[in-house]
Amino acid sequence: MFRNRMPRYEILSADAIEVLDRGWRRIVSEIGVQFAKPEAVELFAKAGQRTDGEVVFLDPEFVLEQVALAPREFDVQARNPANSVHIGGDQMVFSGVYGPPFVREGALRREATMSDFRRFAMLSQSFSELDSAGGVICEPNDAPLDSRHLDMIYALQTLTDKIYMGNVVSGPNALDTIAMTEILFGGREAIETTPATISLINCNSPLRWDDRMLDAQFEYSRARQPVVLTPFLLMGAMSPVTIPAALVQQLAEALSGIALSQLISPGCPIIFGSFLSNIDMQSGSPTFGTPESAIGLLCTGQLARHFGLPFRSGGCLTSSQVPDAQAGYEALMTLLPTFLAGTNFVMHAAGWLEGGLVSGYEKFIVDIELLKMMRVEFTPLEIDEESLAFGAHTEVGHGGHFLGAEHTMERFRTCFYRPILSSSKNFERWNRDGALDTAARASEICQKTLDNYELPPLDEAIRAELED
C-alpha cells in the first residue's frame, strides 16, 4: 500500500464534467443497461425502475442514491495483518497481472501451468510493492477445470499472506472462494465485518452485464466482499472511438453495476472499475500504453472522485510481445498516469505482456522496478532550511565536488533511489559483466527471488482444512 500525497493531475474542466455527467444520465435512462440475470432485473423493478426484458431503464437520480450507499473507503484484511490494505482516499493498492493464458520466460512463450501460477504467487509474495498477487495471475491450463479455481485460491492463500482476488467464473466458484476465505479468516462474520477478498466483475461492454459475472457479483455482494465493477472498453470495439463517449459509457456501466450491488446488499463495498484502451483500427488488435488510454485514465480518476468512489485503473500494460523498449515505455505510459490520477486499486501492476495474453517473468521484474521508482517520485519533497544544505556549499566552494562533503556522507546510503534492475555501469564494466540487457538481468533477478522465497507461516490445522 502506498499513500499518494502528491497533487492529482486533473485535466477536465467543470464544464467538461457537466457534459459528461449529462451523457451517462442520457444513456442509462434512454438506452438502458442490460442485466442478463432475472434476479437483477427484479431488484431494479422492485425499486421502481422501468424494465423491458433484460434491459433496465434507470432514473439517474435513483442511481446516484444507490451509489451514495456504497462506502467511500474501506479496509480489506490479509491473513498477515501487516499486509491488510485500505481502499480509497490517498491510498494506492497494487495487484499482479490477471488473466493471461500464456507465460513468457526468456525466449520461450508457452501455455501457463499451475507451476507458473505458484511461481508468480511466490514472486508477488517477495516484493512489498505488490499488495496482492492478484487472482488469475495466469490461467493454469494443466489444472482440471472443475477444481482449478480451488487450486488457485489455495495457492494464493498459502504461498502469500497478502490479500487475494476471488474467482468470478460462476456463482458456485464465487461461493467456493468465500467458503475458503471463511476457513482462512475464522468464519463468515470475520469476513463480513472486514472483507478479505476483492473480485473483478467485468461488464460485457457495451451496456450489458452477463449472467455468470452477475451470479458471482450476487454472491460476493451478499457476503460483503468488494467487487470491482469494470466496464471493459477497448475504444473502437466495445465503445465509440471518441474518449468522451468512452467516458460516459464507462460511467453508465460502472454506476449501474454499483447501483445493483447496493440493491443486493445496501452498503456493501465496491470499487469503480475502469479498463479503458483502444484497438488498432487497421488490424483490430487491442493496444495498450497508448496516449488515448493515458488520457482516459486521468479523466477516470477525476470522475471517480467527482462521484466520491474508490476506483481501479491503470497498471503496467503493454502490447509488446517481449520485455523490450516498447514494453518499458508502454508500461510506464500507463503507470505514470496511474499515479498522477491517484488510482486506489491497481490491477495488472506487474507481469502484463502481449496485450494481456502473456504473464511475463522478466516483465514482472521490470514492473517491480517501475513501481519502486514511482513510489519515490510520488513522495512529496521536504523543503526546509536544512534541505538547502547551505553548509555544504560553504564547504565545497566554487568548481569543487560534493562527493566527500559532510552533508553527502551523512546521506549517501539513502539519498537516492537504488534500482534493482536498471544499470548505470560504464560500458567497459557492463561489457565485462556479460553485456546483459535489461531482460537478461530481469531473468537473473527473477530466479534469485524464487530461490530466496520464504513460505509465510500458516496454522497447520487451517492449512489442512483448506486442503480438504
Place this chain on the structure above:
Amino acid sequence: MFRNRMPRYEILSADAIEVLDRGWRRIVSEIGVQFAKPEAVELFAKAGQRTDGEVVFLDPEFVLEQVALAPREFDVQARNPANSVHIGGDQMVFSGVYGPPFVREGALRREATMSDFRRFAMLSQSFSELDSAGGVICEPNDAPLDSRHLDMIYALQTLTDKIYMGNVVSGPNALDTIAMTEILFGGREAIETTPATISLINCNSPLRWDDRMLDAQFEYSRARQPVVLTPFLLMGAMSPVTIPAALVQQLAEALSGIALSQLISPGCPIIFGSFLSNIDMQSGSPTFGTPESAIGLLCTGQLARHFGLPFRSGGCLTSSQVPDAQAGYEALMTLLPTFLAGTNFVMHAAGWLEGGLVSGYEKFIVDIELLKMMRVEFTPLEIDEESLAFGAHTEVGHGGHFLGAEHTMERFRTCFYRPILSSSKNFERWNRDGALDTAARASEICQKTLDNYELPPLDEAIRAELED
C-alpha cells in the same frame, strides 16, 4: 514546435517556493559565483557588485533587475520559415541529442564520425517532431579539430532547414558560427533582429562559469543569439544530494549567468537552463531517468515560471547501454515530466543513450515514437455533445460492437494515434514477420528513413559561400 495547452503539474507550494527563493539569494550574496573571465567580473564590478578575484558576490535584487531585462518569449528563425520556432509561453521546441563521442548502431558501439553526424542530421530533418537536429549531435572524431566545428555547422545548415545550435568550444568557434549564420540568413542585422541559433552555455557547477564557455557566451549575447545558461547538476557530485539544495544552486547559477548576459547586451534573449540528475552513490556513475530527476524537472518548470523565464530541461535520457526496456522506461520517465512541466526548449529529445556517451540510431527512433505519443497525450480533449456519440449507442445497443458503426466509420482513420514503431501484432503474425523486437524494428525504420531522406533546397550561391 508543439503548443502544450494542457495544465502544468505543479508540486511546489507557495511556502516551498519562498524557502527556495531565500536559498539562492543567500548563495549568490554570501558564497558568490565565480566567473573565470576578467571581462565578466569587470562588468559586475562596474554595475556595483562586490568582487573578490574571480568571485562575484551578487545582490539578489540586482540579479532580478537584470533578469527582468531578458525577454520572456522570442522567435528563432530557420532558413525554411515553416521551421522557425517560438521560445517561451506554451510552446515546446525539441532538439536532438547533444555531445556523445560514441554511436551505437545495432550491436556495434564505436567512435562517432562525421558520417554519423550527417546521418543523424538527416534523420532529424526527416521527423517533424524535432525542431532542430541540435548542435553536437555526436562528436565526429575523424574530423580535424581546428575545422570540425565548421564541418558540423555546415552539415546542420545544409542537410537540415531547421534551427541549429551554435558551437561553444571557444570564443572564435562562436564567432565562426555567427559568421556562417550571417551568410545563411543574409547578414548581421537579419540575425540580430531575429536570432537564428541557440547555444548551450554550461556552468562548471558548483558556482563556477568557465572561461571558454564565457568567451562563447560573450560572442553570442553580443550578436543577440540566445544562450541556454545551464547549471550542470548531477546531485552527489556537482550539487548536494538533496533536491531542494540542487534547486537553489540551479537558481543561483542560472540567474547569475542570465544577469551576466544582460550586462553584456541588455535585452538579449536567454533560456533558463536545467540539467539535473544524480549519480549512483555506490559507483559514482551518473544516472538518468531517475525519480529524483523527474521531481527536479517538475520543480524546475515551476520555478522558471515563477521568474517568468523560458526554460530548458528534460529530453529522453537514460543510463542504459542499449535500446532495451530500461532505455524505454527511463526515456519516458524523463519525457513525460518534460511535458507535464511544459518545458520550452528540450535538448536530447532523440538519440540519447548510455548516459549521454552514445548517440543511438535505434534509440533515436524509439524517442521519435515517444515524442509522437506525447503530442497526442498533451492535446486537450474536445468534450461536447457530439463527442459523446449518443447515436452510436442507439445504433449498437447492448453487448454489440462499434467496429462498423457510422460514428466509427467516419473517424477510423484519425481517431487514434498510429505508432510508427510499437507493435500490437498478434503473436503468430509477429512471429511470422521475424519476431523482431523494438530495437530491431527501429533499425529498419532508421534505414528506411535515411533511404528516403530528401535534401532541402538551398541557394547555390549561399552554399558555395558557406563551403568557402
